[in-house]
Amino acid sequence: MTTTAAGVLQFALIVLALAIAYRPVGDYLARVVESPRHLGIEKLLYRVSGIDPNADQRWSAYVRSVLAFSGVAILVVFAVLRLQAYLPYSLGHEGMSPLQALNTAVSFVTNTNWQSYSGEQTLGYGAQMVALAVQNFLSSAVGIAIAVALVRGLVRTHTDRLGNFWVDVTRLTLRVLLPGALVFALVLLIGGVVQNFADTTAVTTLAGGAQAIPGGPVASQEAIKLLGTNGGGFFNANSAHPFENPSGWTNLIEIFLLLVIPFSLTRMFGRMVGDVRQGYAVLAVMVALWTAVTSLTVWAELSHAGPALQLAGGAMEGKEVRFGVPMSAVFASATTGTSSGAVDAMHSSFTAGGGGLLLLNMVLGEVSPGGVGSGLYGVLMVAFVAVFVAGLMVGRTPEYLGKRLRPREMKLVSLYILLTPSLVLAGLGIAMASTVGLSSILNPGPHGLSEVFYAFASASNNNGSAFAGLDADTSFYNVGLAVAMALGRFLPICFVLALAGSLASQGTVQPSAGTLPTHRPQFVLLVIGVILLVAGLTFVPALALGPIAEALS
Amino acid sequence: MNLLLRQAWSGLRLLLAFTVILGVAYPVAVFAVGRFIPAQSDGSYVTDAQGRVVGSALIGQAFEGPEWFQSRPSAAGAGYDSLASGGSNLAADNPDLVSVVAHRKAAVAARDGADPASVPADAVTASGSGLDPDISPEYAMLQVARVAASRALDPARVRALVEEQTQGRLLGFIGEPRVNVLALNLALERAT
Structure with a gap:
């Protein structure tokens, strides 16, 4: 075989x-x-x-x-x-x-x-x-x-x-x-x-x-x-x-x-x-993203792009013989998609494409399928954005499961969506602009930027995995990443609970002809679209400077 | 603030109670069950023909000298330092990694008298743990002629040992085919 x-x-x-x-x-x-x-x-x-x-x-x-x-x-x-x-x-x-x-x-x-x-x-x-x-x-x-x-x-x-x-x-x-x-x-x-x-x-x-x-x-x-x-x-x-x-x-x-x-x-x-169909729709979003990232990562690792791996004849740097290349890639996709951070292979030695996909998997907002609990509330927050976008198209107050998403609710959702990317990009910017941030980097070229990007993406999204060449045991990274982890965990929790309180206080609106059904494939695609759009608009520039530049060079 | 402090006091007491259950009772319970399979829970230790403990079946070790099958390169400390597990974390485009792979490839080819193109990837790359106990069957086969010559053994006999020590995929599809280097070298010692 x-x-x-x-x-x-x-x-x-x-x-x-x-x-x-x-x-x-x-x-x-x-x-x-x-x-x-x-x-x-x-x-x-x-x-x-x-x-x-x-x-x-x-x-x-x-x-x-x-x-x-x-x-x-x-x-x-x-x-x-x-x-x-x-x-x-x-x-x-x-x-x-x-x-x-x-x-x-x-x-x-x-x-x-x-x-x-x-x-x-x-x-x-x-x-x-x-x-x-x-x-x-x-x-x-x-x-x-x-x-x-x-x-x-x-x-x-x-x-x-x-x-x-x-x-x-x-x-x-x-x-x-x-x-x-x-x-x-x-x-x-x-x-x-x-x-x-x-x-x-x-x-x-x-x-x-x-x-x-x-x-x-x-x-x-x-x-x-x-x-x-x-x-x-x-x-x-x-x-x-x-x-x-x-x-x-x-x-x-x-x-x-x-x-x-x-x-x-x-x-x-x-x-x-x-x-239960509402659960299946959310599950479909998670499964689609998980399957896509996993198969692309496996494909990237099997291609073993990059001069050192080409010379070696396989992407075995940082990987174990007993797991092999494909299952190391499957583990890597599962761990970055679940905000887990366990690793069975060293992500820093993945191909540029494979490592970039792992980074992308985190900055999607940890919804493929996300961590225990945080994955479900993360994807529901995006679902609210999706019904909001759909509501704007037809000029109605958006609703989800009979609850209206009014300005107060949408403000909380927006804060939630914007917070983590702000932490990642601010952290990355500060680190790249400072000597203490730069001096921890191991690898030269775009991969060096990816190490720092990965660290702040991992901390702010509460993932925990690393491009571990980065020397993170310095005052700057110990404190900076602790701040990113704490804010990236507790502020979103405050927004989610405030939103939950606001939703619980409402009555239920009966669905009408204008209500967007939230259990159909159309809605699933809309949610996936919002996830990709938000991550894309926010992170493409940073990804271009890191893994994409490395892949193209 | 008063409310928050009262919650914190409750939280502290709950945390301490949970520490007894999750931090002490749970690991001790797993330990107690583990006593029924001491070989695994102690660390899968391996003994040689004289009954001397020579390491763990799961933890790779360094072998130097032409008479031994060699393990993979290791980034754990100075190599196979089991108190400093880890990988190189070098990027695929790092010039240092390119040159070290090129150097290893030439060294393996020269050592085993093989065509550099036939040297498998695991022979020239460091594992993630730095303690990989296995090599690929291809890398083991590559080393047969040199090991046999160094021990004045029939190469066919050594090749048979490698085949014997090759573990296939579980149920035909789980994991990767591999050879445990310590087990292979122990078999080699018995045969010499």
């Missing part, structure tokens, strides 16, 4: 697995967030935290809870990273430097998982477990909770209540993420991912050399890193490391884990609004 044919079959297997999981996972998510019952352990958690689980929050209270919970989390993670020397299993590592600890704390709490540190050289098992793995769960649950609140805004009428943030986060963590991570941690364990508390083991190699083999609670962290679209690797090489991703089949499992919740959330959406 040729590599390409095997790649097509492996991709087909991933699609099949996602299709099988779609309904049960989506329906289960809907049941979890709509159920009136609290589990025993949940009641216990509410009691120790002094939370009233039956309180229904206004949008402003929901925002306050998100910010309070995340703010506290940043402080705690920062403190643990600084003080890790005093934790058990610190392996003799010192505390992280203040700016790097700030960057890492913001990174993990915002579900970005940008890493300016090297796992095996910087962190003990204690800090990995109690600081980072915990945020892998909670930041994912927060993301899904925001999407749920927005859907409630569309469903509910004449109310100012959006649900209870604490209950949403607790349930999503305990009923969805924890069982899922547990099952897949065991699957990965069987595949060879390590799970131990041993210090590094010194061995004499067969040829008589010395090697220090690392250990760690890797399987438990790996499963949630992917399922929650977090992406922060236990080791520096992330999912390219054989202890994180030992074989071809674990690679397929990892790609599946990245995609399963983001896609299935559209089913939850359809169930909650009482019309």
